Amino acid sequence: MTTFTSLNEACDAVTAFIRQCGDNPHADGFDELALGLFAIQFAHNAPFANFCRAENRTPETVADWRDIPPVPMRAFKPLDLTVLPEAKRETVFRSSGTTQTDRSRHFHNRETLAVYHASLGPWFAEHLAGESANRLLFLFPELSQAPESSLVHMMNAVAKGEHCFVADGEWRIDGNAAVDFLHDCATQNEPVTILGTAFSFVHLLDHLDADAIDFQLPTGSAAMETGGYKGRSREVPKAGLHQAIAAKFGMASGRIICEYGMCELSSQAYDGKLGQANAAPRLFRFPPWARARIVSPETFAEVELGQAGLLQVVDLANVGSALSLLTEDLAKRHADGFELLGRAEPAESRGCSLMNLTHD
Amino acid sequence: MTEPALDYFLADKPGAELTHSLIAEACQTLRRNRNECLATLGNEQIISKLAEVANLWRSPDYPLRKMALTADPAETGFPREVLAAGLDACFAEWTQKKFFMLLTQEFGDPTRLQSFASQPNRTFSMVNGPQLTAHIAPGNLPVPVFQSIAFGLLLRSAQFVKCASGKSLLPRLFGHSLHFVEPGMAAALEIAEWDGGNESLESALFAEADCVTVNGSDKTVESIRQRLPLAKRLAGHGHRVSFGYVEKQANEVMGTQTVISHAADDVVAWNQHGCLSPHVIYVEENGSLNPARFADMLAGELEARNETMPRGPISIREAAAISTARRFYKIRAANNAGAALWESEDSTDWTVVHEDEKQFQTSPLNRFIFVKPIEHIDEALHVLEPIREFVSTVGIAASEARMRDLALPLAEWGVPRICELGQMQRPPLGWRHDGRPPLGELIRWTDLETG
Numbered sequence: 001m002t003t004f005t006s007l008n009e010a011c012d013a014v015t016a017f018i019r020q021c022g023d024n025p026h027a028d029g030f031d032e033l034a035l036g037l038f039a040i041q042f043a044h045n046a047p048f049a050n051f052c053r054a055e056n057r058t059p060e061t062v063a064d065w066r067d068i069p070p071v072p073m074r075a076f077k078p079l080d081l082t083v084l085p086e087a088k089r090e091t092v093f094r095s096s097g098t099t100q101t102d103r104s105r106h107f108h109n110r111e112t113l114a115v116y117h118a119s120l121g122p123w124f125a126e127h128l129a130g131e132s133a134n135r136l137l138f139l140f141p142e143l144s145q146a147p148e149s150s151l152v153h154m155m156n157a158v159a160k161g162e163h164c165f166v167a168d169g170e171w172r173i174d175g176n177a178a179v180d181f182l183h184d185c186a187t188q189n190e191p192v193t194i195l196g197t198a199f200s201f202v203h204l205l206d207h208l209d210a211d212a213i214d215f216q217l218p219t220g221s222a223a224m225e226t227g228g229y230k231g232r233s234r235e236v237p238k239a240g241l242h243q244a245i246a247a248k249f250g251m252a253s254g255r256i257i258c259e260y261g262m263c264e265l266s267s268q269a270y271d272g273k274l275g276q277a278n279a280a281p282r283l284f285r286f287p288p289w290a291r292a293r294i295v296s297p298e299t300f301a302e303v304e305l306g307q308a309g310l311l312q313v314v315d316l317a318n319v320g321s322a323l324s325l326l327t328e329d330l331a332k333r334h335a336d337g338f339e340l341l342g343r344a345e346p347a348e349s350r351g352c353s354l355m356n357l358t359h360d
Numbered sequence: 361m362t363e364p365a366l367d368y369f370l371a372d373k374p375g376a377e378l379t380h381s382l383i384a385e386a387c388q389t390l391r392r393n394r395n396e397c398l399a400t401l402g403n404e405q406i407i408s409k410l411a412e413v414a415n416l417w418r419s420p421d422y423p424l425r426k427m428a429l430t431a432d433p434a435e436t437g438f439p440r441e442v443l444a445a446g447l448d449a450c451f452a453e454w455t456q457k458k459f460f461m462l463l464t465q466e467f468g469d470p471t472r473l474q475s476f477a478s479q480p481n482r483t484f485s486m487v488n489g490p491q492l493t494a495h496i497a498p499g500n501l502p503v504p505v506f507q508s509i510a511f512g513l514l515l516r517s518a519q520f521v522k523c524a525s526g527k528s529l530l531p532r533l534f535g536h537s538l539h540f541v542e543p544g545m546a547a548a549l550e551i552a553e554w555d556g557g558n559e560s561l562e563s564a565l566f567a568e569a570d571c572v573t574v575n576g577s578d579k580t581v582e583s584i585r586q587r588l589p590l591a592k593r594l595a596g597h598g599h600r601v602s603f604g605y606v607e608k609q610a611n612e613v614m615g616t617q618t619v620i621s622h623a624a625d626d627v628v629a630w631n632q633h634g635c636l637s638p639h640v641i642y643v644e645e646n647g648s649l650n651p652a653r654f655a656d657m658l659a660g661e662l663e664a665r666n667e668t669m670p671r672g673p674i675s676i677r678e679a680a681a682i683s684t685a686r687r688f689y690k691i692r693a694a695n696n697a698g699a700a701l702w703e704s705e706d707s708t709d710w711t712v713v714h715e716d717e718k719q720f721q722t723s724p725l726n727r728f729i730f731v732k733p734i735e736h737i738d739e740a741l742h743v744l745e746p747i748r749e750f751v752s753t754v755g756i757a758a759s760e761a762r763m764r765d766l767a768l769p770l771a772e773w774g775v776p777r778i779c780e781l782g783q784m785q786r787p788p789l790g791w792r793h794d795g796r797p798p799l800g801e802l803i804r805w806t807d808l809e810t811g
Binding site (some may be wrong): 055 | 680682684692694697
């Protein structure tokens with residue numbers, strides 16, 4: 001096992017591994033690093049350590065990264081799941097939510113934030129920036145407008161070349177600015193990639209519908225959609241949203257890539273690459289430094305290929321918090337990725353609007 | 361008696377293609393059949409037939425009951441033992457005496473359904489049910505559908521029951537038992553299934569029906585309300601939530617084991633599906649049974665119940681909701697963050713969470729219960745304020761005198777049903793769903809003023 005004497009050392013080791021994976025996606029070292037991170041997180045992240053002790057899984061007893069106890073996503077709300085002492089918590093990523101108490105908090109210092117950036121860049125580039133230097137239209141705020149959003153951090157980090165951010169701090173889209181940017185791309189025949197959350201796409205599509213505007217964007221244009229509505233717009237089923245995006249911007253639906261990420265994670269999964277066929281069903285894949293497991297909600301054992309279960313992610317880039325996380329998403333296990341099946345909540349009996357009152 | 365062939369209702373014919381005109385025609389046939397037979401029957405005849413149906417369903421050898429109990433739990437929603445207990449609890453209420461009591465409760469004089477009857481103010485009045493009622497059946501429990509059909513028959517209404525796709529088996533079996541006992545009554549009943557929101561089929565149904573009853577999510581009720589012409593009567597019941605309340609001397613009066621056992625009855629009944637099952641049980645502090653001890657004992661009781669009445673398999677989605685919630689409370693428990701958890705081993709069969717936070721919490725159901733300490737009823741009503749308008753039932757463990765004391769503030773606050781803990785999923789035949797008269801909201805009164 002790799003033993004880290006400091007957090008910085010752990011950050012350096014993970015960053016080095018991420019670089020190594022860039023040259024060789026099958027590079028060895030994941031298992032060692034995972035156990036090393038587990039040890040340092042156990043030593044310095046008290047709420048996590050208490051949990052591990054209660055589960056009888058400590059660095060002394062765990063010899064396989066799969067046995068590191070996964071932290072439930074929701075625990076980032078009431079607990080400070082971090083190895084950082086209070087004075088060192090320079091940046092905080094918060095999930096969306098209406099009050100401070102129902103928002104997850106993921107703390108970073110300069111070094112762990114650098115790992116976040118090291119992780120997000122290459123995997124984004126591999127899936128969305130591989131083939132051409134497109135212009136980028138971000139349906140996101142600038143970093144200064146939403147400094148506690150991990151997604152906004154990420155978007156600002158990947159913003160290169162000619163680009164434009166068209167949302168304000170309340171995530172409201174300036175529809176006219178978006179139209180101007182897209183119009184310019186169309187007239188200059190410059191392919192453009194539009195990046196946004198599902199609700200931002202709904203807002204933009206509504207704006208275009210209201211003004212009866214349709215685009216035929218230049219060949220090579222694309223879209224990156226990341227899930228979630230958070231009550232910010234009406235909810236549109238994914239297939240319908242993608243059809244609407246494809247129709248409104250004049251791009252094939254194969255040019256729409258979905259991103260899966262959250263503030264509690266430091267790596268992201270994508271369900272396709274630009275320039276590839278991306279056969280249905282679309283499968284999400286994390287980078288080599290983050291591994292997805294689909295586990296049975298009854299026993300927590302990994303399910304067989306083709307079976308559904310809860311999505312667990314072991315993300316080495318979560319150096320300063322907890323590397324093994326249990327999401328609340330259901331997924332089907334495939335040999336080469338996973339298919340997202342939606343949130344883990346019973347449909348009928350919790351379908352009551354009231355149910356949103358007390359959960360999340 | 362061999363297993364009967366089920367081929368009578370639209371839902372019995374899996375290949376049948378439903379169309380707007382087919383639904384409209386079926387409704388017209390129902391009306392005709394109703395006029396020829398059901399409308400001519402007296403209260404005694406209808407009630408005796410309903411009691412006969414109930415007796416059949418309570419008999420272990422009744423073929424239709426056996427079909428229900430041996431069906432795939434995926435189709436009925438419940439494992440054999442849970443379903444059997446639920447059916448028994450329902451049909452035990454269906455006696456002639458109780459049906460007549462229901463009519464008296466609703467109309468004062470049961471003969472009002474057949475002719476004018478006098479009122480205290482010396483006028484006369486009569487009640488008439490809708491000629492055709494459409495029921496939009498809930499997907500979770502079968503009992504509300506059985507009850508809706510029985511009530512429709514009492515009111516001499518032809519009835520079209522719309523079930524969600526794949527959820528019609530139990531209503532059909534019930535319909536077939538009616539057909540067996542009194543074909544004339546079943547001739548005014550149709551059962552079909554389709555996915556809710558089918559505009560073409562539902563517009564035909566809503567155009568034909570005089571009255572629509574809906575049990576479902578608030579969203580479903582709202583959607584139907586918007587599509588229903590103003591003149592049509594709508595009896596809509598959205599999802600509600602319920603909770604238990606253990607008064608601090610309950611264990612001294614009733615015995616600790618009895619209180620625990622009653623709490624387990626309510627958690628196990630219908631595996632907590634349905635609006636009458638508790639999400640949370642509040643236990644008063646400063647009594648001889650402290651809330652954490654209560655939770656511990658309830659866990660032991662649920663483990664024992666799982667032997668005699670297994671929870672059974674549930675969907676991945678339901679299991680995932682339980683296991684993510686469990687893990688959240690485990691990590692909090694490990695950090696002394698005001699929570700403790702008891703759970704079945706290597707399964708999601710049952711879960712008890714003791715949580716200091718007093719706010720109401722919705723359970724992922726399927727035998728997952730929150731136990732929370734509470735100082736007194738006033739504190740409970742204060743923390744429950746956000747769900748005031750959504751509460752259906754409060755199950756109380758207390759002496760009869762204390763129960764009356766507690767009932768008054770609960771009633772004033774807005775709780776429509778208060779019962780003993782252990783009886784939450786066993787409402788009497790005449791219970792007032794959401795505080796409204798069960799037959800009264802479906803009928804029309806005619807007053808005759810003779811001077």
